[in-house]
Amino acid sequence: MGRAQPAVVKMPIETITSSRNPRVKNLVKLRERRQRDKQGLFLIEGYRELSRALEKGIRIDEVYYSPDWFLGENEDALLRRAEAAGAHLFHLAGSAFAKCAYRERPDGLLGVAPQWRLDLADLVLPETPLVLVAEAIEKPGNLGTLLRAADAAGVDAVLLCDPVTDLFNPNVVRASTGVLFSVPVVVAETAAVIAFLRSRGIRTAATTPDTDTRYTDADLRGPLAIVMGSEQYGLSREWLDRADGKVRIPMAGRADSLNVAMATVITLFEAVRQRGGTAKPPGRGQTAK
Amino acid sequence: MGRAQPAVVKMPIETITSSRNPRVKNLVKLRERRQRDKQGLFLIEGYRELSRALEKGIRIDEVYYSPDWFLGENEDALLRRAEAAGAHLFHLAGSAFAKCAYRERPDGLLGVAPQWRLDLADLVLPETPLVLVAEAIEKPGNLGTLLRAADAAGVDAVLLCDPVTDLFNPNVVRASTGVLFSVPVVVAETAAVIAFLRSRGIRTAATTPDTDTRYTDADLRGPLAIVMGSEQYGLSREWLDRADGKVRIPMAGRADSLNVAMATVITLFEAVRQRGGTAKPPGRGQTAK
Structure with a gap:
């Protein structure tokens, strides 16, 4: 002072x-x-x-x-x-x-x-994209941390379906430590996101406890979107019914011992490992403007 | 009301x-x-x-x-x-x-x-333990989240070296969502922890950006302790010099885009994957009392 x-x-x-x-x-x-x-x-x-x-x-x-x-x-x-x-x-x-x-x-x-707005149609994706889809995330802090995870994993785009939290909430900006400014983020409805991913030939892997397929046993190579549900309710019926595959993270502790950002980072880094484990250079698909 | x-x-x-x-x-x-x-x-x-x-x-x-x-x-x-x-x-x-x-x-x-106090000598570990060592974690929220990560991965014990944060800080209790009550946590000095791990034949893998070995290329099977450094300074010279191996997490984004809890959960779940990917049953080594 x-x-x-x-x-x-x-x-x-x-x-x-x-x-x-x-x-x-x-x-x-x-x-x-x-x-x-x-x-x-x-x-x-x-x-x-x-x-x-x-x-x-x-x-x-x-x-x-x-x-x-x-x-x-x-x-x-x-x-x-x-x-x-x-x-x-x-x-x-x-x-x-x-x-x-x-x-x-x-x-x-x-x-x-x-503020800016990026539409699905604006996205320029590489040949074998890795995309993160997050549905109805409730807490700004979690949304910000999730963006950090996406950034660290070199995700090509983050698609937020039916978000509860405003992307431009000050706590999102803060928890993302500015990653909001580098990762391309699109806000869209679930139906539009599913249609977009199909049209681009991007497979969807929905994370849910209700499957026997461990995330480490699934093939996470190729054009892929990993789909995470909300903190309280997990993924909606629509996503669970329409995803190409489902994966779960086996946990030793209590079912809620991982928060959504941690579950996201685990799944994304397994995808990175399967895809060759090389961090992509920062200049990715599309800038966030 | x-x-x-x-x-x-x-x-x-x-x-x-x-x-x-x-x-x-x-x-x-x-x-x-x-x-x-x-x-x-x-x-x-x-x-x-x-x-x-x-x-x-x-x-x-x-x-x-x-x-x-x-x-x-x-x-x-x-x-x-x-x-x-x-x-x-x-x-x-x-x-x-x-x-x-x-x-x-x-x-x-x-x-x-x-409060209770668990000493290194009190630890009852299985034949092939997975241990998490965390040095000088500063923020209570990070320490709590780190305990959640350890719980989810089925870690047998958490060893806190030279902690800056009190394990019984209300924010640790809160951020751990009660995991503090189930995971065995020992607070001890670095030298004592290193001696203990050696005496039990537990290899140490120090996480640091200063190595070419990716965490996914290292062998994380067998009796193992994963060693995480503090938020600001990473691991001390003592740990870096004395650990059996070093691993790094390749990141696409900025160097600080993963916080310590996320880096921990990524490394622990890779160890779990290499060790067979099966979540251990909750009844582990030792209860936290």
């Missing part, structure tokens, strides 16, 4: 000291899905997340910064990068930033960016 | 209405490690966690309950089971419970139980 304002950043266009400032109020509003949808915007809070968004060429409209809250040394460089990429910078007094920060431990950086 | 007090439970011995009651105050104190260590006690909050503790025969000294906060239908039966197992029940007014509940969404049940 109390560090001087970075000297290298251009003279701030505006310094906001009041937490009743309409811009500050709007940052608070953007925590609500309705407001995000209405304004077509979302929040990117934190050094790491903003830095990854910039790396991936995500457009950022505004960055609110408050040196009182800075934790590191490189905030200044980040702000200059954001400004060079077209973002408007707003300097906030510490108290005003406290009002609009969403995190428990704010680091003095909060960006506003336009 | 406002549901009537369960009728079947015996007349409460004591009804606490004041949040300044010394018992309520002590429940708040037990959130601090120093107090937990001093009193040799810890908190078990929530229906699921208490229920699993009772299932596993964990001794529970006291259960504080507040029907105003109950979420389900079975609290009454749980309280009777706890009482039959020797716990003292205390009825709390809703406002007093709000004071001592640790969770964001309390469910009206909070237990106090004596």
Whole structure:
């Protein structure tokens, strides 16, 4: 706290000291899905997340910064990068930033960016894609972690069916540690996703406890989509009836001892192993914009 | 809220209405490690966690309950089971419970139980054990999730080296979803753990990015300990120098895209696969008491 304002950043266009400032109020509003949808915007809070968004060429409209809250040394460089990429910078007094920060431990950086929408038709997939399908994930934290798992496994696309959680929820952005900006994510209805995968010749493997086929005994090579159900209810009847195959993860402990993100990462990494175990280079199918 | 007090439970011995009651105050104190260590006690909050503790025969000294906060239908039966197992029940007014509940969404049940300590010498391991070693894990949530992963994989014991986080932290209990009560966990120094594993003929596989051996190419059969490092720093020099082998998880995304719990579950389930892929029955080596 109390560090001087970075000297290298251009003279701030505006310094906001009041937490009743309409811009500050709007940052608070953007925590609500309705407001995000209405304004077509979302929040990117934190050094790491903003830095990854910039790396991936995500457009950022505004960055609110408050040196009182800075934790590191490189905030200044980040702000200059954001400004060079077209973002408007707003300097906030510490108290005003406290009002609009969403995190428990704010680091003095909060960006506003336009949402994007990727459709199934936009997806450019390689010849032998590995796709992750997730149905009706409930918790933003789980959805974010699931995106991290997909990123680590080098998945070509994540298809979210009938999502309960908004992809642009601040907790998804946070739990994904910015992976949201690199993995192509499509939100679509189950029927459309099934039709799309069929049309592209991509087999579907539904994960469920109700099968004898262990995930390690199934053939997870070739064009493949691994399909994960929701935390509470697992996969819907529609997916279970229409998937090309079913696999289960044998567990020693209690049935609920793996959460959905862990079950996802286990299955994806077994697929990676069967496919040759080589991590794909980062430049995959399609960027997330 | 406002549901009537369960009728079947015996007349409460004591009804606490004041949040300044010394018992309520002590429940708040037990959130601090120093107090937990001093009193040799810890908190078990929530229906699921208490229920699993009772299932596993964990001794529970006291259960504080507040029907105003109950979420389900079975609290009454749980309280009777706890009482039959020797716990003292205390009825709390809703406002007093709000004071001592640790969770964001309390469910009206909070237990106090004596801590236990399991030593390396106490461990009874099968002929071909699979052990998880975790060094200096920092975040209670990660430690809890790591225990869940160990449980799901049927690990015979978890050895925590030089832990930064207290095993009896309320967030470990919570994130472990009660697995803490079933998996044998030993806290010990690195040197003692290495000596113990050598004396039992258990090979060690250290996970690190600094090796060319992929975890899927290593032989993870036979008596084996998988060794995971801390979130920030990975494994210590001591472990890296003294482990029998090193393995890495190839990742497509950013180096930090897997958290320690996910890296653990991937490695453990690959070991399970190589060892025949069969989940072990729940009755393992040693109970956690």
